[in-house]
Amino acid sequence: MRYHHLGLPVPAPLPGMTHIEALHIWASDHQDNPYGIQHMLYEADCPVPELVRTRPHLAFVVDDLDAALAGKDVIIAANSPSEGVRVAFIADQGEPVELLEFDRQDHPLA
Helix, strand or coil: CEEEEEEEECCCCCCCCEEEHHHCEEECCHHHCCCCEEEEEECCCCCCCHHHHHCCEEEEECCCHHHHHCCCEEEEEEEEEECCEEEEEEEECCEEEEEEEECCCCCCCC
């Protein structure tokens, strides 16, 4: 596992955020700062669990998403929000954690 980003919920759009219409989310680019901070705005109709919408989450890259999810409290099932990446969320000690698997190491979002 390696650190990927910190997702921070915000109450209003910030400059530079991108709208991900299919997910009903606005997000900043975690790659535009050296710490991997990604600001997240969840629209009212976003189907993401309240825990993810209201709490910061840490995100980690894993080699095998299915293996990483085994025995965990999965709160968002494995899915592919964009080509070459699979993600899922778990709750650990009551906090949301995102796990990502990329199809290749040089994936532009990795």
